[in-house]
Amino acid sequence: MQRMTINPPVFFGAAFIILVFVASGAAMPETLESFFSVLQSEILSRFGWFYILSVSIFVGVALFMGISRFGRLKLGPDDSTPDFRYTSWVAMLFAAGMGIGLMFFAVGEPMTHFSSPPVVEPRSFDAQRSAMNITFFHWGLHAWGIYAIVGLSLAYFGYRYNLPLTIRSGLYPLLKERINGPIGHAVDIFAICGTVFGIATSLGFGVLQINAGLNHLTGLEVSSTVQVVLIAGVTCVATLSVISGLDRGVRILSETNLVLAVTLMLFVLAVGPTTYILRAFVQNIGIYLDNFLIKSFNLYAYEPRSWIESWTLFYWAWWISWSPFVGMFIARISRGRTVREFVVAVLFVPLGFTFLWMTVFGNTAMYIDTMVADGALAAAVADDLSVALFRFLEYLPLSSITSVLAVLLVTVFFVTSSDSGSMVVDTIAAGGATDTPALQRVFWCAMEGVVAAVLLLAGGLSALQTATIASALPFAVVMLLLCWGLFRGMTADLAGISAPAAVAMPAVEVGWKRRLAHILHTPDEADIRRFIDTTATEALAAVAAELEKSGRAATIERDAETGIVSLVAPAEGVRNFLYGVGLASHKLPAMTVMDATRPELRHEARTIFSDGSRGYDVYGLTRDQLIADVLVQFDRYQTLVQTPRAALFAGAPEQDLPA
Known part of the structure; x- marks a missing residue:
């Protein structure tokens, strides 16, 4: 039997914090819900500016690393070659752009901003443009800029400095050997807690949508009991995938889901207003670029709106807490690439698909609501965001088949998120080791499911958002230090490479x-x-x-x-x-x-x-x-x-x- 491979301070420290949270939520769900409400209000009112500024810095640093002299450095020795062919590597980055979030928000977010926009008149042409601009902003460069910083730090110091694939390694230029002490342990604990809560948030969204889909298809009641049972069932499937290993488990599920997702998108594009969608796609990109800087720093300081707290600030916190997961994935497949290749591909390859996905579903939904449904679709989305996709599919041909496909997609995304997430968390908890016993990954897989269940019982969607916002705050500070560590490390390496002796x-x-x-x-x-x-x-x-x-x-x-x-x-x-x-x-x-x-x-x-x-x-x-x-x-x-x-x-x- 394979022995346990853990970094004790990190493993037990993170597990203790999460278990205390789980025990508190199970014993006092009402108290925890009240605590979440106060916590979310305090964090957003005091630190909303910090999230906005930090994420803008992450995007700026990622772009600078790609276009500057640092771009020629390799993620590995200078003579290293990529582990994957360029097409295969791009395909995997393309797959990384998919997730439960795209399924949950593809119809729900554009329709919400269309019917209740923060500035313009609801359900107007301006509201359509504004809805897609906001949606692109939330799912655009800022999200992938966050992922790029974490992934670049892991890949650079892991493959070039031969340091473990853990978050603490990115602080080596600042702390040197002290990364192996209490500071390094704390950094990895923050990363694990943030990742677990970020994954639990995605799982929570996923189970809400699965429950809504099954209710739509079979009449199964929508309740917290059903949702907890669904979490338990899908977590068991994810556990089996974890035991089967990365190659057989995650790879097969990811490839299957990617094919199904693209099939669903192409179906909607074909049966929907195709020409209108393609025209809107081009214009949406232009509007996004035109408003990029203004929206990047807009906090509505002169005209306060609570809207930004429920949407933009939540998204920025969600991406930050999710970043160790996505960052670890893209780091593990990017050895041998140059920094410039990495930045360009990570920022723009998944982005293109995400924008197309959101346009196909979002613009089609708004077209249906104004031309066919006469506001009924918008009302259904406003009543329950989790049922948005299924209400949308009712207006298209073969709705029963596509609804089943959508439930299947969300379920498999649920499994792959839990499966891959447990591997990432286990790697960090094991000090960067990737060859760990399956029992360790099963532990973290179960932990993610339990946290998702507790959050749903302790306040549903609001609790999911609050846990994400709170867990992301300390990790945002860590990410700023990762930016500085990258700059220091790359500057030193360039000095060594550019010296005539080398x-x-x-x-x-x-x-x-x-x-x-x-x-x-x-x-x-x-x-x-x-x-x-x-x-x-x-x-x-x-x-x-x-x-x-x-x-x-x-x-x-x-x-x-x-x-x-x-x-x-x-x-x-x-x-x-x-x-x-x-x-x-x-x-x-x-x-x-x-x-x-x-x-x-x-x-x-x-x-x-x-x-x-x-x-x-x-x-x-x-x-x-x-x-x-x-x-x-x-x-x-x-x-x-x-x-x-x-x-x-x-x-x-x-x-x-x-x-």
Whole structure:
């Protein structure tokens, strides 16, 4: 039996907080509901500005990382290649854009803003434009900007710094080894609690819609008892998916649901007012871009409206609490991509599909309400948001079939959200480990279902919103620190990569006569291997011996297959120092067709580093010159992975400083 793999302070700390909440909700649902009401009012009145400003910062930072010089950095070593083909990677990002939220709000949100807009006249042409503008704003760049920051931080420090895939790793440039202490534990606990409540919110929306759909199809009563039973049943299915593993469980369910969702969307596009929908889609994008900056910072400070608290601020908190889940997913599939590729794809690939989805359902619903239903659809949505999709489908052909398909879609989204969410939470609770016992994932899967049930019993939709808003507040602060950590880490890496020593030549100046001799004599493979076996090995061994004398562990490793010899100095919590020398060969330019059929090879003794910096040829260096080059690279490594003593230990007495 596989042993438990947990980070005890994080696992038990997060579990304790969530269990206290669950116990309180089960024992005193009315008291918890009153507490939620007060808590939501206080947070939104005092910190609404903070949510708006923070999310705008996240979008700005994500775009800056993509278009600036940081964009050329890789999520992994510089010579790493993507784990997935571009088309497959884009398809998975496309799938990440789908979820219970799109099913629940696709008709409900545009219709709500259409019948009860915050500014313009209800059910007017201006209300239609405003409804889609607001919906695009809530589901647009701001949501994916949040996900991009968390995913970029996880991928960058996980794959480039060899740190665990946990939120705390993103704070390494700011805290160094202290990320393994109480501060790091607290960050991961915030992430777990926020993720669990965010997933529970999605599950709550999902079960409300499943209940409404079953009531519409079979007459099953809409009640909290039925909803709790549905949560238990779907959580059991999610548990079976968790036990089956990521490849067989989540992958099969996700692919199936994506096909079903696209099928439903294309059906609505085909049987609905197709030309009107496509025209509206283009215009909706233009209106969204035209109002992007104004809406990004609009808090209705001069004309207060409670509308923003129920919609925009709730959405921003929901996306923040949901971000470790989506961020972990997109990080795990993005190794080897450049920062620019990551930002562009994450921000715009799912966005395009989301906008099309919302236009197809939202604009069609408003068209039906004004041209066919004469306000009946808007009234039904206002009465019960969870039944919006099914009331909408009644006005289209084959409504009984599409309603069954919609219930199936929401159910499978429910399962995949719980399944994938439990894996993400388990990874964080296990200190970044991904090969954990199924029992741990089952625990978190059950916990998410229990939290969703308690929230529904303790106040329904209002309780779901309040829990999300409250849990997202501390994590928003963590995300701002992640932005700063990314900037610090990327700045340091760019400094190392752009240094002349790391581009095309060793960090030691070689005499001109030796360089000329090296140019005139092109070494063959035997020359390079002889250099590695003698000069390079002796130089690295000398440095290793001196490091050992100084109390720093160091070993000489040799790859029997490739012949690479390496000096490795292990480090705790960060990538090891590695200076390797190996045989590298590349083709020389061919001057004739015959040369091209028998290409000549140039052989080099190329350096290898742990951070992925591009190596260079050191063949021809003497033992002492190679030792000097190793020391230059070790000094650069120390600079990049350690905070300067004056900054990190400002004011500390000399005897308290670490050796």
